[in-house]
Amino acid sequence: VVRMMRGRTQQWQVASSAPLTFANLEGEPTNGHISIHPMAPSQGVFERFIAGTSAVGVHWSTGMHVAAGGATQRVQYGFATGNLTMEAIVWRAETYSSADMCGGIASSRGYRAPGLQLSAIVQGLVPGARIFYRYGSQEDGWSEEAVFVAPYTPSAGGSGVAEPLTRIFAFGDLGQHSPDDSFQHCDCAASRRTIDGIGRLVKKDGLLPLPPAHLVLHIGDLSYAKGYAAEWDALSDQIEPLARGVPYMTAIGNHERDWPDSGSNVGHEDSGGECGVAYAARFPMPLPMPLAASLSTSARGAKEGAARVAQKNRPWYSFDQGLVHIAVLSSEHPAAEQVAWLQADLKAVNRNATPWIIVAQHRPMYVTGIDGSAFAWRKGEDYDVAAQMRQAYEAVLARWRVDLVLAGHHHSYQRTCPILNMTCAPQVAASRRTQRRETGSGAHLEYHGPVHVIVGMGGYANSPIMTPAAHQFVFTDSLHHGFSRISATRQNLTFEYLVPDVLGAHASITSKPREEGCTILDHFVMPVQRLH
Numbered sequence: 001v002v003r004m005m006r007g008r009t010q011q012w013q014v015a016s017s018a019p020l021t022f023a024n025l026e027g028e029p030t031n032g033h034i035s036i037h038p039m040a041p042s043q044g045v046f047e048r049f050i051a052g053t054s055a056v057g058v059h060w061s062t063g064m065h066v067a068a069g070g071a072t073q074r075v076q077y078g079f080a081t082g083n084l085t086m087e088a089i090v091w092r093a094e095t096y097s098s099a100d101m102c103g104g105i106a107s108s109r110g111y112r113a114p115g116l117q118l119s120a121i122v123q124g125l126v127p128g129a130r131i132f133y134r135y136g137s138q139e140d141g142w143s144e145e146a147v148f149v150a151p152y153t154p155s156a157g158g159s160g161v162a163e164p165l166t167r168i169f170a171f172g173d174l175g176q177h178s179p180d181d182s183f184q185h186c187d188c189a190a191s192r193r194t195i196d197g198i199g200r201l202v203k204k205d206g207l208l209p210l211p212p213a214h215l216v217l218h219i220g221d222l223s224y225a226k227g228y229a230a231e232w233d234a235l236s237d238q239i240e241p242l243a244r245g246v247p248y249m250t251a252i253g254n255h256e257r258d259w260p261d262s263g264s265n266v267g268h269e270d271s272g273g274e275c276g277v278a279y280a281a282r283f284p285m286p287l288p289m290p291l292a293a294s295l296s297t298s299a300r301g302a303k304e305g306a307a308r309v310a311q312k313n314r315p316w317y318s319f320d321q322g323l324v325h326i327a328v329l330s331s332e333h334p335a336a337e338q339v340a341w342l343q344a345d346l347k348a349v350n351r352n353a354t355p356w357i358i359v360a361q362h363r364p365m366y367v368t369g370i371d372g373s374a375f376a377w378r379k380g381e382d383y384d385v386a387a388q389m390r391q392a393y394e395a396v397l398a399r400w401r402v403d404l405v406l407a408g409h410h411h412s413y414q415r416t417c418p419i420l421n422m423t424c425a426p427q428v429a430a431s432r433r434t435q436r437r438e439t440g441s442g443a444h445l446e447y448h449g450p451v452h453v454i455v456g457m458g459g460y461a462n463s464p465i466m467t468p469a470a471h472q473f474v475f476t477d478s479l480h481h482g483f484s485r486i487s488a489t490r491q492n493l494t495f496e497y498l499v500p501d502v503l504g505a506h507a508s509i510t511s512k513p514r515e516e517g518c519t520i521l522d523h524f525v526m527p528v529q530r531l532h
Contacts, residue, residue, distance in 0.1 A: 026063035027140030029073060029118075031236035033243035034058055036151055036215070036319050037121055037286055054151040055123035056247065058088070059284060060135050060143065061115050061236070064095065073140060075120040077133035081145060084132060092119035092284060096277050102259040104273025105227030112229040117281045125150035128164070146244040149214075152322045154353030166322030169198045169246075171458035171483040172219035172253065172362060172408020176235040186224040186231055190481035191459025192238060197500035198483055199242050200516040214246045215321045219408045220253025220331075220362025222279070224460060227272025232282055249328070250283045252276060252315045253362035253408065257332040263313065264332050266385065276315065276332075285328070286317040288341055318345050323488045325354040331363035331385070331409075335392035342393065346400035355528050356488050357402045359450070364407035365389045366416050366452040368473050369465030382410065394420060394449075401447050401529055403493060404486075408456035411463035412478035413497050415522060419472055420449030447529060453495070455484045475522045482518070490528065497522035 035057040058075050076084035093116050101107040118135075125131060129150045136142040152164055174195075175188030202214060223235035239248065256279040258270040316338050318327040327345055329338055342359070349357060365386050397405065398420055417424035425448030456463070457480065465478040475497075482499035498518040513520045 027073075027137070029060045029062050029136035029140065029143045031061040031233060031282070032059065032135060032143055032146070032240055033236070033248045033283075034148055034245075035249055035283075035285065036247045036321060037123075053123070054125050054127050054153045055121055056125070056131070056148060056151065057119055057121050057284070058133065058135055059117070059119045059282075061117055061233075061282075062136075062140065063115050064113070073118060073135065073137045075122060075133055075135045076142075077122055077131055079129065079131070081132050081147070084134060084145075088120040088122045090118045090120050093117070094281055096281055100277050101227075101273045102262045102271075102275035102277075104259070104269060104271075106229070106271070106273030106275075106278075107227075110225075110227035110229060110272060114229060114232070114278070114281065117284075119284055127152040148245050148247075151215075151247065154320050154323070154350065164322060166215075166324050166356075166486075166488040168215045168217055168321065168324065168326075168358075168486040168488075169201075169483055170217040170219060170360070170406055170486060171455045172251075173221040173411050173456040173460045174218060174235075174458035175221075175224045175460045176231060176238045177459070178234060184231065184234070185228045186226065186460075188224070188459040188461075193500040193502065194458050194481060194483050195239055195242055197498065197516070197518050201485070201498075201518070202242070202246060204516050216242065216246050216248045217326070217360060217406070218248065218250045218458075219360050219406055219455065220251045221255045221408060221456075221460065222250060222253070222283070224255055225272070225274070225278065226255055226270070227274055229278065232278055236282070247321075248283075249319070249326075250279075250285060251328045251360055251362050252279055252330050252332055254332055257315075257330075265330075265334055266332065266381070276313075280315065285315065286319055288314055288317055316341060320354050323354055323490060324356045324358055324486075325349045326358045326360065329359065329361035329393075331361040331389065331407075335389065339392050339396060343396050343399075346396065346402070349400070351529075355490060356404075356493055357400065358404045358406060358486075359393075359397065359402050360406040361389070362407060363389065363409045364414075364452065364454050365393065365405060366414075366419065366472060367407075367410050367454060368414060368470045369412070369467050369476065369478070370410070370463075390421075397450055398447075402450045403526060403529070404495070405450045405452045406484075407452070407454050408458070410454050411456045411460050412454060412465055412476065413457045413480075413482070413484075413522065414452075414454040414465075414469070414473055414477075415475045415497075415524070416452040416472050417474055418448045418451055422472065423448075424472055425449065451495075451524075451526065453484065455497075457481050458483065474524075477521060480521065482521070492528065493526045495522075495524050495526070496520050 037055050037057045075088040077086050078084040098107045098111040127150050132147045134142045134145045175191045177189045177192045223231045225231035254270040257276040258264045258268045259275040260267040262275040316329050363385050462478050469476045480499040485496045487494045499521050501517045
């Protein structure tokens with residue numbers, strides 16, 4: 001039907017056609033992405049994987065008819081294209097309704113049935129093996145074939161597997177953009193440049209095969225759906241070409257979780273009433289280890305129900321990727337339980353296997369340049385939350401010598417010095433640290449705290465830095481969008497801030513190094529700590 005409209009109420013039908021039908025529309029598998037999973041469900045019990053192997057979670061969406069007795073969808077995979085002889089069955093199938101929301105737009109005009117969110121885990125993989133796969137069923141149709149490389153696991157280091165460079169792409173506050181420039185509730189054109197820029201660099205490194213230790217870390221504020229469910233699908237469509245081949249790990253942000261009287265740490269209406277429900281269903285991440293190990297019931301429904309509740313209410317977790325241990329916190333939940341969990345998690349890290357530790361959460365512990373008058377109703381809130389988080393976590397970060405803390409929320413790039421308790425490392429200590437790394441002398445490196453980096457420049461409108469950067473900040477930028485790239489070896493961790501071109505390189509940054517249509521705007525190298 002074609003209609004002409006005047007305003008919102010007057011309309012005239014101009015023409016119509018015969019009804020159109022679509023094959024497999026209800027059951028078509030869509031919105032695919034993969035993730036790293038350090039735990040696997042086996043006969044109703046979450047178990048650790050066999051040492052020296054790795055596992056990947058495959059997640060996708062389909063229609064509701066599957067739950068009503070339709071064909072069972074699954075993952076088919078193998079070691080060569082077109083030869084997918086192995087299968088992984090669905091272990092998680094869930095949905096949500098408008099009644100599951102906390103209110104607002106999410107429970108009314110913004111709601112759209114999400115279908116079923118499915119997950120299967122491909123496990124027992126040899127690190128570095130190329131895995132070709134697809135998901136769906138004969139009856140409903142199959143996704144296009146994709147390929148990933150089995151993640152490198154630290155325990156494989158002694159089994160003859162060569163240690164690859166560990167490379168991580170990190171950003172926050174992305175949003176999404178329709179390629180036809182159609183109007184939508186949230187439109188972030190820069191978000192597509194960020195995803196496309198990462199995609200070019202991954203292809204340069206060798207998409208076939210992918211580097212074994214690649215990872216994307218999206219640190220909160222994913223789609224900016226804020227109650228409009230269709231924008232979750234738009235985000236999934238945008239990241240799918242990248243996220244089906246590179247593990248896509250996430251943290252919860254205020255625009256996924258916050259809603260008054262719902263248990264969120266800051267009780268604003270930023271989620272549009274979703275209060276973490278849509279996020280938990282669409283981006284299932286690993287569970288906190290003690291909780292995962294406790295899910296020992298043999299009743300599948302009870303296990304899955306517990307897992308869903310756990311991720312919504314405790315969306316913090318950790319995992320290893322190559323030479324890096326990553327702990328993801330929730331800045332949108334109270335810190336008390338997370339502090340105890342983080343202490344236990346970092347205590348268990350084997351720094352010989354994973355010499356680098358990164359902690360990530362959406363809201364920053366250190367931030368500068370906020371113009372409180374521009375947001376009078378939230379004046380000083382981000383500074384207050386940052387201070388609360390420092391008080392809660394900083395002693396734990398120092399105790400276990402965390403190297404890097406990543407955050408988003410402020411839509412800018414900000415990098416601190418190595419810092420503890422608002423105090424930077426003395427320059428003389430920094431020079432000694434460099435000298436010891438280069439000469440190999442000394443049994444220990446002086447530790448003055450992690451470097452904190454805000455990478456909230458993924459795609460949403462930039463947050464201006466209205467006041468001069470505090471002395472703790474080495475580099476700040478609120479004029480560009482982009483992403484960070486982390487490259488870790490056993491000797492050094494290299495951190496880069498890359499800005500994809502818009503219409504060619506920006507005049508102010510043309511003198512900077514460039515790579516695959518991106519400008520490297522900031523760069524620093526951190527030598528590994530010697531703990532023995």
